[in-house]
Amino acid sequence: MPIQLNQVYYTYNLNRPDSKRALEDISLTFDDHCFTALIGKTGSGKSTLIQHLNALLLPDSGRVQINEHVLDFPVQVKKNGKVNYRKMKKLHKKKLPQVKEIRKTVGIVFQFPEYQIFEETVLKDVSFGPKNFGCTEEEAIEKAKKALTMVHLDESFYERSPFELSGGEKRRVAIAGILAMEPDILVLDEPTVGLDVRGQREFFHLIQDLYDQGKSIILATHQMDVVLRTCSRVIVLDQGKVVLDSTPLKLFQDKEFLSSSSIEPPIVFSFAMSLIERGMPIRLENIRSTSTLAEEIARVKGGKQ
Amino acid sequence: MNTKLGKYTSFNTLLHHMDARVKLITMIIFMVSVFLDYGTTYMNLVVDLFLFLILVILCIIGKVSVGTIFRALKAIWLMIFIILIINVFFPATKTGDIAFSINDFPVYWSSIMNVIFIFARLVLVLMMTNIFTCVTKPLELTNALEFLLFPLSLIRIPIHKFAMALSLALRFVPTLQEEADRIIKAQASRGVDYKQGKIKDKVKSIVSLIIPLFVSAFTSSGQLADAMEARGYDPNAKRTKYKTTHWSIVDTISLFLAASFLTGAILLAIFPYDLFSALQITLPKLK
Numbered sequence: 001m002p003i004q005l006n007q008v009y010y011t012y013n014l015n016r017p018d019s020k021r022a023l024e025d026i027s028l029t030f031d032d033h034c035f036t037a038l039i040g041k042t043g044s045g046k047s048t049l050i051q052h053l054n055a056l057l058l059p060d061s062g063r064v065q066i067n068e069h070v071l072d073f074p075v076q077v078k079k080n081g082k083v084n085y086r087k088m089k090k091l092h093k094k095k096l097p098q099v100k101e102i103r104k105t106v107g108i109v110f111q112f113p114e115y116q117i118f119e120e121t122v123l124k125d126v127s128f129g130p131k132n133f134g135c136t137e138e139e140a141i142e143k144a145k146k147a148l149t150m151v152h153l154d155e156s157f158y159e160r161s162p163f164e165l166s167g168g169e170k171r172r173v174a175i176a177g178i179l180a181m182e183p184d185i186l187v188l189d190e191p192t193v194g195l196d197v198r199g200q201r202e203f204f205h206l207i208q209d210l211y212d213q214g215k216s217i218i219l220a221t222h223q224m225d226v227v228l229r230t231c232s233r234v235i236v237l238d239q240g241k242v243v244l245d246s247t248p249l250k251l252f253q254d255k256e257f258l259s260s261s262s263i264e265p266p267i268v269f270s271f272a273m274s275l276i277e278r279g280m281p282i283r284l285e286n287i288r289s290t291s292t293l294a295e296e297i298a299r300v301k302g303g304k305q
Numbered sequence: 306m307n308t309k310l311g312k313y314t315s316f317n318t319l320l321h322h323m324d325a326r327v328k329l330i331t332m333i334i335f336m337v338s339v340f341l342d343y344g345t346t347y348m349n350l351v352v353d354l355f356l357f358l359i360l361v362i363l364c365i366i367g368k369v370s371v372g373t374i375f376r377a378l379k380a381i382w383l384m385i386f387i388i389l390i391i392n393v394f395f396p397a398t399k400t401g402d403i404a405f406s407i408n409d410f411p412v413y414w415s416s417i418m419n420v421i422f423i424f425a426r427l428v429l430v431l432m433m434t435n436i437f438t439c440v441t442k443p444l445e446l447t448n449a450l451e452f453l454l455f456p457l458s459l460i461r462i463p464i465h466k467f468a469m470a471l472s473l474a475l476r477f478v479p480t481l482q483e484e485a486d487r488i489i490k491a492q493a494s495r496g497v498d499y500k501q502g503k504i505k506d507k508v509k510s511i512v513s514l515i516i517p518l519f520v521s522a523f524t525s526s527g528q529l530a531d532a533m534e535a536r537g538y539d540p541n542a543k544r545t546k547y548k549t550t551h552w553s554i555v556d557t558i559s560l561f562l563a564a565s566f567l568t569g570a571i572l573l574a575i576f577p578y579d580l581f582s583a584l585q586i587t588l589p590k591l592k
Binding site: 051054056100103104107108110113115116117118128129132133163177178181 | 491516
């Protein structure tokens, strides 16, 4: 089990008048080679949770384990039963040498990742990550080239300035910057916001490829059709708590839960559900996208598959 | 980073409700009186002490934490130390009483008093500006500045453009802070360590923060300009105020008090009065 969270609590501006509880008692396990979706409204704690996965944020209390690296912040209690904040604070000030290893294992692609670009050429920018993790110049460039090929940027881009590229190309450079670090676990925070339809499609193809290569993917998104098409597990967050941990198939069938948490199932799925209501024996578990729905209808109607 | 210093905190106090123009004028008056010369260093220190007491009272009224100010002083201890060294080894005057000697090297009282005096001025200026920005909203501050600069408009200097630029700059400080935070996190996940490492690595890591920050600042300023024009902003048009200020009796009294303080300070500076010789207190001679 590469990632394990145990009773993680996190509050922004702790012990200040404007404090805001962001995560509450989160206990989750992400298995090796998983494709998991994190969904929830804006402000439900998705981004906060993601930042815990590579130690950008440390839990106020709780335990985060990533492979063999452990970040443990047990609750310190005084003799009278109250929480000893001073001791907790001390615990957070300790140096954590395992952080660098964790960041190498877990790569995060943030929302609008293109703002991390800063080098003069695309190749230099992409090789920045591997160099930070101790690769030599040649190794880093080798990895950068590999990552750029993965995001479909060819040699003509290598020496261009990343700032003169189009929005979609910049996004790809930024993502390549993370891929070049060769993380085992890739965490993506709404990665396709602001991309055109073609860019989005290409992007999800890329993620699927990476998953097939054996990487774990954790994806925070609002696009339910993506969740249905690609993910095998879905976690729903609300106000900093895990309210559902299930599969997309079960989630989209649970009408009560959907209406209470204002999640819209994808159109393909709703369409398939209404077909079933009208008596068409479709197997819901086969439905992942428009093409699979068409295949199902064809199968039922006895048409060509 | 000490972010509490000089940050506006919303409280419901007398100082918060005062007209920003009065507060600004008062601050300028205090600042002028700090830098006036009242005859001798001792008298300067007496005035500084008096001013310090006033400022502490203002802190209490405006619920400004005095502790934060003194905690911020930590950063300038080194500077004070250097000033002390320079003053001790290169005294301005080689006359006056000697405080003590280090291996026959005389340390004059004037050197020590000089350092104390510089320190006192620094603390006072820091306190004033801190109190002012803690009890005044940035927007009110710019309005007050715009008002006080109005004589410049007589010689056709477009002050409201300056005021607009200033208020936009202030408005974007927290936004840039957020942006910097995001970039730091993004680069940290690419393995940048902003805290440890060799100097060369540190410089490199700062470059990886500054360039994206500039890029995003330029982008957002362009977008802001477009948004303002789209909503009909015309830099040459006459501007009206969204918030009208109400002049209250407190403002009149404060302005009057500040004015009398200034008069007193100027009078004292022109006609020096040596409190200590009048009270027949002997202090080490400085000159």
